[in-house]
Amino acid sequence: MTANIQNFRTIWLKPDDPSIVQIIDQTKLPHEYVVRDLSNYREGAQAIREMLVRGAPLIGATAAWSLYLAAIEGSETEDPVSFVKQAAIELGETRPTAVNLRWALDRVLGVIRQSGENRDLVSLLRSEAQSICDEDVEISWNIGVHGCALLEEIAEEKSGEVVNVLTHCNAGALATINWGTATAPIYVARQRGIDVHVWVDETRPRNQGSQLTCWELARNGVPHTLIVDNAGGHLMQRGQVDICITGTDRTTRTGDVANKIGTYLKALAAHDNAIPFYVALPSTSIDWTIQDGMTEIPIEERDTHEVSHVRGMHGNDVREVKTVADGSAIRNYAFDVTPARLITGLITECGICEPSEEGLARLFPDFAKRAS
Amino acid sequence: MTANIQNFRTIWLKPDDPSIVQIIDQTKLPHEYVVRDLSNYREGAQAIREMLVRGAPLIGATAAWSLYLAAIEGSETEDPVSFVKQAAIELGETRPTAVNLRWALDRVLGVIRQSGENRDLVSLLRSEAQSICDEDVEISWNIGVHGCALLEEIAEEKSGEVVNVLTHCNAGALATINWGTATAPIYVARQRGIDVHVWVDETRPRNQGSQLTCWELARNGVPHTLIVDNAGGHLMQRGQVDICITGTDRTTRTGDVANKIGTYLKALAAHDNAIPFYVALPSTSIDWTIQDGMTEIPIEERDTHEVSHVRGMHGNDVREVKTVADGSAIRNYAFDVTPARLITGLITECGICEPSEEGLARLFPDFAKRAS
Numbered sequence: 083m084t085a086n087i088q089n090f091r092t093i094w095l096k097p098d099d100p101s102i103v104q105i106i107d108q109t110k111l112p113h114e115y116v117v118r119d120l121s122n123y124r125e126g127a128q129a130i131r132e133m134l135v136r137g138a139p140l141i142g143a144t145a146a147w148s149l150y151l152a153a154i155e156g157s158e159t160e161d162p163v164s165f166v167k168q169a170a171i172e173l174g175e176t177r178p179t180a181v182n183l184r185w186a187l188d189r190v191l192g193v194i195r196q197s198g199e200n201r202d203l204v205s206l207l208r209s210e211a212q213s214i215c216d217e218d219v220e221i222s223w224n225i226g227v228h229g230c231a232l233l234e235e236i237a238e239e240k241s242g243e244v245v246n247v248l249t250h251c252n253a254g255a256l257a258t259i260n261w262g263t264a265t266a267p268i269y270v271a272r273q274r275g276i277d278v279h280v281w282v283d284e285t286r287p288r289n290q291g292s293q294l295t296c297w298e299l300a301r302n303g304v305p306h307t308l309i310v311d312n313a314g315g316h317l318m319q320r321g322q323v324d325i326c327i328t329g330t331d332r333t334t335r336t337g338d339v340a341n342k343i344g345t346y347l348k349a350l351a352a353h354d355n356a357i358p359f360y361v362a363l364p365s366t367s368i369d370w371t372i373q374d375g376m377t378e379i380p381i382e383e384r385d386t387h388e389v390s391h392v393r394g395m396h397g398n399d400v401r402e403v404k405t406v407a408d409g410s411a412i413r414n415y416a417f418d419v420t421p422a423r424l425i426t427g428l429i430t431e432c433g434i435c436e437p438s439e440e441g442l443a444r445l446f447p448d449f450a451k452r453a454s
Numbered sequence: 455m456t457a458n459i460q461n462f463r464t465i466w467l468k469p470d471d472p473s474i475v476q477i478i479d480q481t482k483l484p485h486e487y488v489v490r491d492l493s494n495y496r497e498g499a500q501a502i503r504e505m506l507v508r509g510a511p512l513i514g515a516t517a518a519w520s521l522y523l524a525a526i527e528g529s530e531t532e533d534p535v536s537f538v539k540q541a542a543i544e545l546g547e548t549r550p551t552a553v554n555l556r557w558a559l560d561r562v563l564g565v566i567r568q569s570g571e572n573r574d575l576v577s578l579l580r581s582e583a584q585s586i587c588d589e590d591v592e593i594s595w596n597i598g599v600h601g602c603a604l605l606e607e608i609a610e611e612k613s614g615e616v617v618n619v620l621t622h623c624n625a626g627a628l629a630t631i632n633w634g635t636a637t638a639p640i641y642v643a644r645q646r647g648i649d650v651h652v653w654v655d656e657t658r659p660r661n662q663g664s665q666l667t668c669w670e671l672a673r674n675g676v677p678h679t680l681i682v683d684n685a686g687g688h689l690m691q692r693g694q695v696d697i698c699i700t701g702t703d704r705t706t707r708t709g710d711v712a713n714k715i716g717t718y719l720k721a722l723a724a725h726d727n728a729i730p731f732y733v734a735l736p737s738t739s740i741d742w743t744i745q746d747g748m749t750e751i752p753i754e755e756r757d758t759h760e761v762s763h764v765r766g767m768h769g770n771d772v773r774e775v776k777t778v779a780d781g782s783a784i785r786n787y788a789f790d791v792t793p794a795r796l797i798t799g800l801i802t803e804c805g806i807c808e809p810s811e812e813g814l815a816r817l818f819p820d821f822a823k824r825a826s
Contacts, residue, residue, distance in 0.1 A: 112778070112779035113779070282782070284658065284761070285684070286656065286658060286682040286683060286684055287682045289777055292777055292778045292782075293777065293778075293779075296778060296779065296781075296782040297779055299782075300779065300781035300782055305783075306782060306783065307782070307783040307784065307785050308761060308762075308778060308782050308783065308784045308785075309761075309784075309785055309786075309787075310658040310659045310683075310715065310716075310761055310786075311658060311682075311683050311684050311716070312657070312658055312683050312714075312715040312716025312719065312790075313715050313716070313785070313787050313790075314719070315716070315718040315719045315722070315790060316715060316718065316753070316787050316789075316790035316791075317787075319718070319748065319790070319791065342684075343682065343684040343685050343688060344682075344683070344684025344685070344687070346687040346688065346691070346723070347684065347686070347687045347719040347720075347722070347723060348719075350687070350719070350722040350723060350726055351718070351719060351722060354722055376691065381688070389656070389680060389681075389682055390680075391766070392764045392766060392775060392777060393775065393777070394763070394764060394775030394776045394777040394778075395775060395776045396768070396773050396774070396775050396776075401768050401773060401775050402768070402775075403764060403765065403766030403767060403768050403773050403774075403775050404766045404767045404768075405661055405664055405665065405764060405765070405766040406484070406664045406665075406668060406680060406766075407484035407485070407665075407668065407669055407672065409668075409672035410654070410664075410668040410671075410672055410678060410679070410680050411677075411678065411679040411680070412679065412680045412681075413679050413680075413681055413685070414681075414682075414685075415681075415685050415688050415689075417688075418684075418685075418687060418688035418691070419688075419691065
């Protein structure tokens with residue numbers, strides 16, 4: 083299955099009914115491709131909480147579209163703005179770690195504040211959600227262009243031999259509106275004829291690697307190989323990884339990165355084997371208010387069902403099996419923090435920088451000034 | 455479910471028919487407890503190859519019992535010794551990484567060589583296989599006693615607060631004849647009233663952590679918590695791990711350790727967080743002939759089915775589901791090598807030593823002399 087990635091979107095208005103937002107139910111991939119209708123903001127919140135949509139940029143976009151749905155519903159109340167604000171509070175509580183959620187909600191609320199009394203709230207929020215999505219596509223594309231330069235350099239050093247990229251979780255097109263963050267350099271490199279192969283970490287417990295990254299790389303004809311999360315260190319020791327690129331759910335202004343649980347282990351292995359470890363991110367995932375990733379980023383703990391149960395195909399049916407016997411406690415931490423010292427660079431839409439206060443301030447002087 | 459660990463065995467002669475060896479089919483745990491008959495050495499080889507038995511010491515013991523079965527079958531041929539030798543060749547090819555397999559086969563063949571023409575081959579090999587098992591139980595117990603001292607020390611430092619041990623894969627009673635290697639210090643500590651809690655890595659792809667280690671710890675009443683393989687680094691960063699103890703399939707005479715894929719990543723995290731990382735092993739897993747783990751230990755690649763399919767309970771039935779869509783390549787490396795520099799110490803039946811040529815030579819001067 084290959085497709086035209088240019089036209090791919092993860093969230094959109096229903097073509098024949100713009101009071102409904104549509105998403106791909108990512109909990110069903112790769113076994114079923116199911117499009118879900120979101121008819122009100124509560125369904126949007128539920129989609130974020132239950133991870134029908136996931137990935138920091140897509141969570142933000144879904145929150146923005148959910149406020150648009152709240153504006154429609156609120157237009158039948160006495161105080162539509164209060165209705166939207168209440169929806170924003172509920173949406174803000176769906177996931178604790180990704181900072182884009184907060185960012186998208188604040189952006190939409192800011193637009194409402196700045197607009198006059200006579201504005202059409204529904205059109206205003208529709209246009210804002212659409213802008214967030216369109217800008218995200220452009221951001222991802224630019225991350226791709228900047229990151230591609232790294233892959234080009236490695237391809238040259240290897241005299242055109244295949245460039246092996248290792249990635250963890252899904253920071254792909256499915257985590258954004260299109261192109262992805264960690265995958266964007268890969269898609270751009272493929273378009274420019276660079277020979278790239280991707281090692282895909284399975285990414286337990288939710289298997290976003292085997293179920294989402296494999297799906298989208300296969301769909302777009304990118305050569306890739308699935309491995310268990312335990313295997314990346316071994317491959318790095320044996321010279322089979324040229325570069326690691328992951329996404330991030332929140333980056334501190336000092337360059338610490340909170341990302342899917344297990345990212346820290348891969349960063350350690352890359353460091354131990356002198357392999358460049360890059361994190362790709364839209365500047366919207368930078369939390370300018372915090373300095374220390376280890377103490378200031380809340381780490382989400384999710385339902386232990388994600389660890390004890392695995393979903394897959396049994397014959398022609400999708401089935402869930404329980405892998406653990408009763409009688410064992412389970413903990414399910416969703417993210418870990420990779421300290422800046424283990425990261426080679428941050429690939430953003432504005433260029434690549436060192437993971438440090440100075441590096442980020444160079445690329446984003448206005449934000450950095452406001453934060454300090 | 456708690457039981458008397460003293461009486462536990464992973465392999466034994468069938469009580470009413472000593473021409474049959476019995477094992478627990480570990481591929482069925484924890485969902486089903488199935489005892490399998492091994493009626494000839496080919497069934498023994500198959501049990502090793504298909505991992506009905508696994509764990510370096512138990513693989514060795516199963517190989518020894520399989521030669522006993524070959525002696526029975528061979529007694530009806532013209533040249534029983536040749537029959538047994540041929541069986542040893544086939545058994546030696548079942549798994550490439552664990553050195554105990556080679557060790558056990560060599561030991562049994564050596565006993566045959568040293569015995570006179572008039573020996574009863576069947577009784578000789580029965581008695582040798584039994585000795586290997588009895589010695590292994592004693593070895594594991596002694597590993598437990600030496601390792602327990604480390605846990606006692608931590609308990610004292612923490613003024614009796616619970617000691618958190620992290621382990622990877624199953625180096626438990628199920629990997630040996632009883633007590634285990636990595637788990638032996640834990641079982642001994644429990645008997646001595648030390649408050650121990652174990653973080654159990656799930657251990658993809660075969661889930662030996664969630665399916666075997668959890669099963670045996672629950673069975674023996676040891677408090678434990680299952681986590682995905684990705685989570686250990688996060689726990690170490692947050693001070694929730696006091697010590698790591700793993701097993702090993704092969705240890706070089708310089709202290710490099712080949713163990714279940716992913717061990718290296720945990721050793722890196724322990725090192726980064728100044729947490730002691732110990733490897734528990736019977737001296738039979740030391741390969742005195744090799745010096746460099748990275749270049750000299752063959753790393754087994756296993757069937758990709760182990761990665762793509764997961765077994766568990768669906769209602770009251772055991773089912774296997776396929777988690778990956780077609781169209782993705784898969785690689786399945788079974789082991790990785792943890793360099794000695796990341797290991798705090800080796801816990802053996804003769805005491806604890808530094809993971810180095812000098813450290814091992816101090817504990818095992820005869821072997822070291824012969825190797826050099």
